[in-house]
Amino acid sequence: MILGVVALTIPLLTGLAPACATTGPLAVAQPYATVDGQVRAGAVRIFTDFTERQTITQDDPEPGDMFGSALATGDFDDDGCTDLAVGASEEDEGPLNGADGHGVVEILFGLTDRKVVKLPGSGGDRFGAALAAGDLDGDGDDELAIGAPGGGSVYVYGQGSKLRRIKNEGGSVTDQFGEALTTGDFDGNGTDELVIGAPGANLIRQGEGTVTLVGKGGRRLLYSQETYGIDGLSESWDAFGAALASGDFNADGRDDLAIGVPGEGLSSLQRAGDYGEGAVDVIYGSPGGLRPAGAEAWTQNTLAGEAVMYDRFGTSLAAGDLNGDGDDELVVGVPGENAVQVLPGTKTGGLTKNHNLLIPGPKDAEFGAAVTVIDGHLVVGAPTRGEVVVYRGSVKKGSYPGVNKNGRKLAEGDGLFGFGLS
Numbered sequence: 001m002i003l004g005v006v007a008l009t010i011p012l013l014t015g016l017a018p019a020c021a022t023t024g025p026l027a028v029a030q031p032y033a034t035v036d037g038q039v040r041a042g043a044v045r046i047f048t049d050f051t052e053r054q055t056i057t058q059d060d061p062e063p064g065d066m067f068g069s070a071l072a073t074g075d076f077d078d079d080g081c082t083d084l085a086v087g088a089s090e091e092d093e094g095p096l097n098g099a100d101g102h103g104v105v106e107i108l109f110g111l112t113d114r115k116v117v118k119l120p121g122s123g124g125d126r127f128g129a130a131l132a133a134g135d136l137d138g139d140g141d142d143e144l145a146i147g148a149p150g151g152g153s154v155y156v157y158g159q160g161s162k163l164r165r166i167k168n169e170g171g172s173v174t175d176q177f178g179e180a181l182t183t184g185d186f187d188g189n190g191t192d193e194l195v196i197g198a199p200g201a202n203l204i205r206q207g208e209g210t211v212t213l214v215g216k217g218g219r220r221l222l223y224s225q226e227t228y229g230i231d232g233l234s235e236s237w238d239a240f241g242a243a244l245a246s247g248d249f250n251a252d253g254r255d256d257l258a259i260g261v262p263g264e265g266l267s268s269l270q271r272a273g274d275y276g277e278g279a280v281d282v283i284y285g286s287p288g289g290l291r292p293a294g295a296e297a298w299t300q301n302t303l304a305g306e307a308v309m310y311d312r313f314g315t316s317l318a319a320g321d322l323n324g325d326g327d328d329e330l331v332v333g334v335p336g337e338n339a340v341q342v343l344p345g346t347k348t349g350g351l352t353k354n355h356n357l358l359i360p361g362p363k364d365a366e367f368g369a370a371v372t373v374i375d376g377h378l379v380v381g382a383p384t385r386g387e388v389v390v391y392r393g394s395v396k397k398g399s400y401p402g403v404n405k406n407g408r409k410l411a412e413g414d415g416l417f418g419f420g421l422s
């Protein structure tokens with residue numbers, strides 16, 4: 001168990017994992033793993049071709065660092081090989097004081113050569129609580145966006161340049177600005193835009209949540225359920241923007257944005273927050289960027305499954321082509337129901353409820369708290385149970401999910417194994 005985790009860190013420098021795997025690599029976070037006797041120091045386990053290859057930990061694990069708080073894969077040095085970024089959002093500078101961590105991020109180039117990205121100072125920024133990779137300047141390599149929701153900022157790291165700070169202008173520290181991130185090319189011009197979730201942001205009431213898109217030159221656009229065209233009423237603790245994913249659901253060459261609203265209440269008894277049945281708002285891309293006028297709202301009221309309080313549909317999101325027909329499917333985690341929902345994409349109008357699939361998981365597992373798509377296969381984390389399950393995609397063109405309810409358990413572990421996937 002724990003000793004195995006530590007022993008497995010040794011092969012890191014031997015290059016056991018092929019730097020340019022054909023499948024994956026898949027990184028699985030285990031942020032509460034005990035490492036060298038340090039409780040909740042955290043570890044990340046790496047799989048290539050769905051075979052376990054190595055475990056990565058910090059060189060200096062300390063209690064409560066939470067290495068693996070967030071993960072992102074990208075090509076940060078433009079050598080064609082996948083690099084992995086790992087957040088340790090609760091890492092502190094100086095003595096532990098029980099407050100939120102300052103945070104640190106490690107980038108593993110080709111999964112081997114390490115670079116530590118630090119935020120100057122020592123506050124409770126939770127730097128590394130969220131990560132996303134994308135080519136934000138259009139020069140071919142990926143930039144790394146790093147959420148620091150405790151400090152109300154997002155930072156952009158690019159090779160050779162200083163961290164660029166994006167502040168939560170006019171917001172408050174309770175907004176959780178940067179708690180969720182994604183990137184996508186919503187206008188199809190070849191350069192990615194950055195999308196920042198602030199699920200705790202207040203509009204008229206409290207905690208309705210907002211999403212900020214940052215485009216070229218720092219131009220900003222703000223979205224919420226108050227935005228014309230975006231369905232759903234902004235209510236307290238909806239947590240709009242608690243999860244984000246981008247994919248091309250209608251195969252028009254422009255990414256579309258899915259926004260999780262896990263606190264959304266659907267019944268007359270709704271109290272939102274953890275009680276939420278949950279919803280997902282989808283805004284499609286266009287030559288002019290995201291177009292809220294044509295947005296969709298998805299809930300279990302119109303999909304397989306039953307919307308129940310505490311379901312938190314939309315806690316996690318992923319997009320990818322699971323049925324091999326060129327458009328992306330949307331995967332929605334429903335951890336309160338221990339289930340995952342798959343909505344097929346189509347070339348004729350995007351996401352559809354036709355053949356939408358509900359995949360049930362084990363009970364009391366938080367199954368669906370993390371989801372990702374790796375090379376056309378669906379991967380689901382159940383961190384409370386410490387399991388990760390793989391659902392193989394197969395070609396079936398049209399409005400089909402590409403996967404079925406039969407998955408294969410990839411691996412298990414303690415320490416919230418499956419908390420994050422990339």
Ligand SMILES: [Ca+2]
Nearest residue numbers: 135137139141
């Ligand atoms: Ca770039």
Ligand SMILES: [Ca+2]
Nearest residue numbers: 185187189191
């Ligand atoms: Ca773009």
Ligand SMILES: [Ca+2]
Nearest residue numbers: 248250254255
């Ligand atoms: Ca699209």
Ligand SMILES: [Ca+2]
Nearest residue numbers: 321323325327
């Ligand atoms: Ca598809």
